[in-house]
Structures are given as structure tokens and as C-alpha cells.
Amino acid sequence: MAHQAELIAVGTELLLGSIANTDAQMLSQALAGLGINVYYHTVVGDNPQRLAQVMEQAKQRADLIITTGGLGPTCDDLTKQVVAGAFGRKLVFHEESAQRIRNYFAHKNRPMSDNNLQQAMLPEGCTVLDNDWGTAPGCAWEQDGITVVMLPGPPRECRAMLEHRVLPYLRDKGEGEILSRTLCLFGIGESAIEAQLRTEMESMTNPTLAPYAKEGSAELRITAKGGSRAECEALIAPVEQALRQRFGALIYGADVKDLTEVACKLLLEQGVTLATAESCTGGMIAQRITDLAGVSAVFKGGVVCYTNEVKRDLVGVSETLLTEYGAVSEPVCRGLAEGIRRKLGADLGLGVTGVAGPGSDDRGNPVGLIYVGLSDRAHTWVRELRLGPDRAQNRNFATLNGLDMVRRYLSGLPVE
Amino acid sequence: MAHQAELIAVGTELLLGSIANTDAQMLSQALAGLGINVYYHTVVGDNPQRLAQVMEQAKQRADLIITTGGLGPTCDDLTKQVVAGAFGRKLVFHEESAQRIRNYFAHKNRPMSDNNLQQAMLPEGCTVLDNDWGTAPGCAWEQDGITVVMLPGPPRECRAMLEHRVLPYLRDKGEGEILSRTLCLFGIGESAIEAQLRTEMESMTNPTLAPYAKEGSAELRITAKGGSRAECEALIAPVEQALRQRFGALIYGADVKDLTEVACKLLLEQGVTLATAESCTGGMIAQRITDLAGVSAVFKGGVVCYTNEVKRDLVGVSETLLTEYGAVSEPVCRGLAEGIRRKLGADLGLGVTGVAGPGSDDRGNPVGLIYVGLSDRAHTWVRELRLGPDRAQNRNFATLNGLDMVRRYLSGLPVE
Numbered sequence: 001m002a003h004q005a006e007l008i009a010v011g012t013e014l015l016l017g018s019i020a021n022t023d024a025q026m027l028s029q030a031l032a033g034l035g036i037n038v039y040y041h042t043v044v045g046d047n048p049q050r051l052a053q054v055m056e057q058a059k060q061r062a063d064l065i066i067t068t069g070g071l072g073p074t075c076d077d078l079t080k081q082v083v084a085g086a087f088g089r090k091l092v093f094h095e096e097s098a099q100r101i102r103n104y105f106a107h108k109n110r111p112m113s114d115n116n117l118q119q120a121m122l123p124e125g126c127t128v129l130d131n132d133w134g135t136a137p138g139c140a141w142e143q144d145g146i147t148v149v150m151l152p153g154p155p156r157e158c159r160a161m162l163e164h165r166v167l168p169y170l171r172d173k174g175e176g177e178i179l180s181r182t183l184c185l186f187g188i189g190e191s192a193i194e195a196q197l198r199t200e201m202e203s204m205t206n207p208t209l210a211p212y213a214k215e216g217s218a219e220l221r222i223t224a225k226g227g228s229r230a231e232c233e234a235l236i237a238p239v240e241q242a243l244r245q246r247f248g249a250l251i252y253g254a255d256v257k258d259l260t261e262v263a264c265k266l267l268l269e270q271g272v273t274l275a276t277a278e279s280c281t282g283g284m285i286a287q288r289i290t291d292l293a294g295v296s297a298v299f300k301g302g303v304v305c306y307t308n309e310v311k312r313d314l315v316g317v318s319e320t321l322l323t324e325y326g327a328v329s330e331p332v333c334r335g336l337a338e339g340i341r342r343k344l345g346a347d348l349g350l351g352v353t354g355v356a357g358p359g360s361d362d363r364g365n366p367v368g369l370i371y372v373g374l375s376d377r378a379h380t381w382v383r384e385l386r387l388g389p390d391r392a393q394n395r396n397f398a399t400l401n402g403l404d405m406v407r408r409y410l411s412g413l414p415v416e
Numbered sequence: 417m418a419h420q421a422e423l424i425a426v427g428t429e430l431l432l433g434s435i436a437n438t439d440a441q442m443l444s445q446a447l448a449g450l451g452i453n454v455y456y457h458t459v460v461g462d463n464p465q466r467l468a469q470v471m472e473q474a475k476q477r478a479d480l481i482i483t484t485g486g487l488g489p490t491c492d493d494l495t496k497q498v499v500a501g502a503f504g505r506k507l508v509f510h511e512e513s514a515q516r517i518r519n520y521f522a523h524k525n526r527p528m529s530d531n532n533l534q535q536a537m538l539p540e541g542c543t544v545l546d547n548d549w550g551t552a553p554g555c556a557w558e559q560d561g562i563t564v565v566m567l568p569g570p571p572r573e574c575r576a577m578l579e580h581r582v583l584p585y586l587r588d589k590g591e592g593e594i595l596s597r598t599l600c601l602f603g604i605g606e607s608a609i610e611a612q613l614r615t616e617m618e619s620m621t622n623p624t625l626a627p628y629a630k631e632g633s634a635e636l637r638i639t640a641k642g643g644s645r646a647e648c649e650a651l652i653a654p655v656e657q658a659l660r661q662r663f664g665a666l667i668y669g670a671d672v673k674d675l676t677e678v679a680c681k682l683l684l685e686q687g688v689t690l691a692t693a694e695s696c697t698g699g700m701i702a703q704r705i706t707d708l709a710g711v712s713a714v715f716k717g718g719v720v721c722y723t724n725e726v727k728r729d730l731v732g733v734s735e736t737l738l739t740e741y742g743a744v745s746e747p748v749c750r751g752l753a754e755g756i757r758r759k760l761g762a763d764l765g766l767g768v769t770g771v772a773g774p775g776s777d778d779r780g781n782p783v784g785l786i787y788v789g790l791s792d793r794a795h796t797w798v799r800e801l802r803l804g805p806d807r808a809q810n811r812n813f814a815t816l817n818g819l820d821m822v823r824r825y826l827s828g829l830p831v832e
Contacts, residue, residue: 014441029433039460290811307716
């Protein structure tokens, strides 16, 4: 079984920044799921000398080498020649692959240019990985204790080849399982988590525990290795339980995408409807909620109320409140949450007003002062945030606070 | 001046596939703009031995090494120690950075855990790159003909540090000038541009010309090398002129951030006010517009109208239109644009309605059918889009179309 993998991406477009190396991310996730450690990602251009050096080095430090890219019809044979050559193999013509390529074009009713048949040149003695999602076949072989896999670069093809060709190929070699569980937290920073857990984390070996920052929220990942899935689960369970006891309501989910998803799922499950009135977040809450398909069942809509007139005319905040306290105030936030709930006939209303920055408002309120309010038929809760100078960060954090209030409300937790 | 760069990302979360190495993409694009060749991207985990080996190797083959990640409060000092150690430097406490970190927490009214001050440990004799977007400062130094730059990993911080700290730092080292000009296009894809310009691009050496894809729009970058800025400008001008003749109104700007910025600048310059009524984009247009500080002078606000009731009650679309044509229709789009303009007393109204997907609507309209409308006092223009199955892509493209219509209207170009 492979224990030390290196992923090598070949392509000048990566070095120019035209695309990100998402193939490496995808492959890394899959290998982690197989319990294979990935120690290096390397990106190199379409340059035979540099690729040859990278291959030599990978042979010294990895027992699984997966290359992506450099197999298509516009690439010359160099990538395959260099990779095969690093293991003393030549390229040979693979008639069956050539036939598949001819069929691919015939099926699409498109003429085939000759350079397409270069794709049927493959390292001698390799296992051919048929590509049903494009024209360039992949290949794999084992030699000197090293497993080599070559995959096409386009992410769609690479993903399909991984799932349907590579994982079955690698699983056959595997012993043992690896399992991860990620707890997601809001209201506590990655550094505060780490400060609390450092000693425990350092002494843990199986499972391991690691915190990650995640744009305004934080994650804690528990990873276990074992002989079976059940064994991994048994290792993870007590650690998860202890973390849940420690962090309680700060944990908004396990293995979930983000707060938006968690809040929306709760709305959908409980059939509770929501409406939003956003001043300084300017539609960000509505936009995130509507990122999710199917949310129209519970999201009534919202108002982006950048001016006092819109706050008054469309949301129904009283002129008195606006004049007396100013737009950035606890009472107006309350008025936004309550007003939009009534106006749109929703069960819950979410209101946000504040100074996102970088300039302060006409009443001299400080940058980063933001009020987020949630209203139901009986109560209205308001959080007062005092954030930093960064507009984007402030808008994001206010949005997360709004979603967190919805999440807490629907989970029966204290809202403020 | 640096000619051969290597980007080294430090972080186990990259090797686990939790995130993609988008920092490398961003840095690569920027370095390409400076005429610096990037030959390798390397990703390595939070492991001192492996990082040390990677550093040794980079010293052999690169004269510009940029590391990302490993500077935050939860990282121990190892990354900085290893990178500094590869150049025989120790870490020393940088009081000014420590004070900045303390201020950061004080301003946010949050307690600071002690591990945060680790971030103020920096290689002796380095140039400190202040981080105004997070807590971990970066640093840079030059030694043995090699320039080393260390940046924080979170993409938002890395991008800001690149723009405001690293590019000025690298520009100061340049001998001779390199100048780039990036034309931004909407309404034509990168591959169509490339097909039109391939022959010319291949024969050009100074300036060079390269197309990039950019989330729904495209860019064409002209890069010139010369003895002075004026010389570079003289090389770029005729190429830019020829491209402007060829692509005309498809070009929405040169060296601009995005369509949102261009549209908002035009609104601000001309003192024209805008209001939005968004169904399937769900607030995305409002959110992007309000990303920009100071836009409140021209953005009145908007309504996210996910239900027919909100379209009727808050935007003023007539019940008849909604019943007769259905929410996803040219007449309702028209009604949204006109209605919101009147309701909010704006000069321009922007309305969007469509089927973002993945499911079709209750009238069986196909996924990807979206109407985008712009209304002024005298006219209303509507674009009918027929897009693909991807919800996120559809919402983004509809948003860009809306902004493009505003841009064209204010530039005196045909709107539809």
C-alpha cells in the first residue's frame, strides 16, 4: 500500500495563473479518504528538462506518483515520454485506444485531426485507464515499489477518471481505512480554539485533531485511522463528544458546508419563513441564502435599504426612529427586523444596519459598529458588533452573525 | 531583477485537499504581469524536515522564492524558523508588529491569546510587510542573489499583501521597466478571443499578448519591456488601439477590477441613481454594488423578490402580468425594472427574473432562461439569456449582464 504520495501537475497555464490546481485538491481529498498521505504537490511547465528533474526527485521521496495534464491532443508526446522515461519505459502505440479515439470523433460527427492519435501512444506494459469523458487515455503501472498514475488535466475528465479508474485501482492495493469528521464553529476564532486545545492536540496520535480558519468561522477536524470504518468511527466518537461538551452552542454543525446551509436547512425542515432587510450588508445575506436551490419555499425575499427613504417606505421603519436614533442604531435595527417580517408576512425577520467602512457615517459612528437583529412574532434580539476597519470582512461577519442568530433560534439556543 | 520564481505553499490543509492553492494562481498572474517567469509551484505540509528540503532545492533553482501560509497564530514558529534558517537567519521579536497585533484585538474588543504574539517573531534584518488585513505580518529580504518573500496564507490577506506590499517591493528592484495593460471584455469568451488572435499572439515578442478567463468575462493582457515607462507605453499603445478597433464595445475597461466597479464609477461620475429588483440573482447585484464604499450616493437600494407577492407588493409588478405571463417572462422582467425605478425614485431600474436551476420552474421554463432588464424614464431594454445547467454560473452571468447594461447605457452604447 502506498503511504507517501506526490502529485505532479504539468502545464504552463498553471504557472501563468490562468487556472488553479484544483486537480490536486480533488486528488488529495480522495487519497486522504484512502489513508494515503500526500506529502507534496508540484507544478511544473511543459518543459522536458524541468519535468525530468521533478520526476527524479519524486522517485526518491514518494511511493505513489500521480501526474495530471500533458496528455491531450495539443500537447506533444513530451510529458508521457519524460514520465515513462524516468522509469526506463518507451511509448508504444495502443491500437485499442486509437480505436476509441476514432470512435469518439465518429460519434460526435466531427472530423479528427491526426494529432489526436498521439494520445494512443502509451508507456509499454502499462495498465491503460480508458477515458470515457474525453479523448486522452490515462495509464498506470507499478515499478521499483512505486505506483505511477497519469491522468488528463481537464478537471471534469480528471475527476471522472479518478472516481471510476484510479480509486478502484488503488483500493485494490489498500489495507485499512481513514475517516475524518469536521466540526464547524462560529463565535470563536481558530487561535482561541488552538490556545484551549494545544496540549491535547499535541499528545494525540490517533485520532488527530487540527483547527482551521474558514473566512470568519473556524473548523476542527478529527481524523482517525483504523482497520475498518466502524473502528475509525469508534475512535472519533469520544473525541467529538468531548469537543461538543467543551464548545457547546458554538458548534453549528459537523461535516457541513457553512452557516448558510445549516440555517437554511433548519428553515426548510421546520417550514419557517424568513425575510431580510439589509443596509450595510447590501444583499449579501439574501444572496448567500439564494445560492441554495430550493430555498424559495422558505425565503420570502428581502429589501436592500441603503437610504432612509427605503428603510421607511419599503420596510416600514418609522421616521421618528430614524430621526431620533439615526440609521445606525439598535432601535432602527429592531425596526428593520420587525418591519420586514410584517411587510413580507414572514415568520422571522432579519435586519442589519451599521458602518461597514472605510468611512464613518454622518453621525460619526465608528467604522465596524454594526447591529444585527432577528425578530419573531413575540421577540426581537439584537447583537451589537464592534468590528475592524475592513469593509469586506465586516460585511461577511455581519452576514454570518445574522445566519448564526437564525441557526440558534431554530435550534432552541440563546439567540443573542 | 528576478527571472525565475518558485512559489512554496506551506499547509497540511492543502495536502488534505481542504482548500485549493489559489494563492499560487493569484501570485502567478501578478508575477506574469511583471515579466517574472514562475517555474515551479510546490506545496508542502507543516513539517520542518520536508519544508527545509524544499527550501534548499528552491535556493538552487530560483532567484525569487515566495512562501504562503504558516504565519498565523495557530502555527508554531516552525515555518518562519525553517525559511529563515535556510538563509542562516534567526527569528527576532518585532515590537512594532506586536503592537499592531495588540491594537487589532483592542480595536475589535476581543481578548488576545498569547500565541498571537508569536506572529511578531520575524527573521532578523528583514523588511517587515505590515498586514492591514489580518494579524500575521509578512516579510521579505534579499540574500545571495535571491529574494525571499513570506506571505500569510488566507487568500484575502494574501491578495491584499501582494497588491499593497509585494508588488511595490518587487517593482523597486526592477532594472528596466515592465508594463502591463489589461483590457477587460464582456460578451466574448477567452477561447473565442484566442481563436481570433492566435497567429498574432504567437508572432509577438514585445509587447506580448495573452488572454485570460475571468469568471464569466475575459481579459487580454499586453505586456511590454523597455528602458523606461514611456518606452513601454509607446509599445503598448498601437496594440491596444488595434484591439479596441477589433473588439469595440465588448471592451469594458482597461486595468479595471471588474464590471461592477466600471458600472458604479460611471453612475458616480454622472450622478445617476440606480435601484434593483432581483428574483433569481437573489441580491447578488446589490451585494456586488455595495461591496464598493461610497456607492450609497447613487445606489438607492433594491428588492430581492423571490415570491410573486413581493414582486407585486414591493416592486409594483401588476398581478395581471404575473398571472398572464408567469414570473419568468419578458413582460415581468420589464415590470421589475420599471417598477423598482419608480418605487425607489431612481433614474435607472434593473430587473432580473429567470430559472437559475438546477430545477425548472412551475411553468416548465427551461433551466438557464433568464431575463435581465434596464429601465430609464423613457425606455426599457431586456436581454434574454439562454444559459446552461449550473446555478452559480447562471446567477453570476445574469449579474454581469445587468452591470454590462448599466455600463453600456451610461457609455452611450447600444444596451441590448
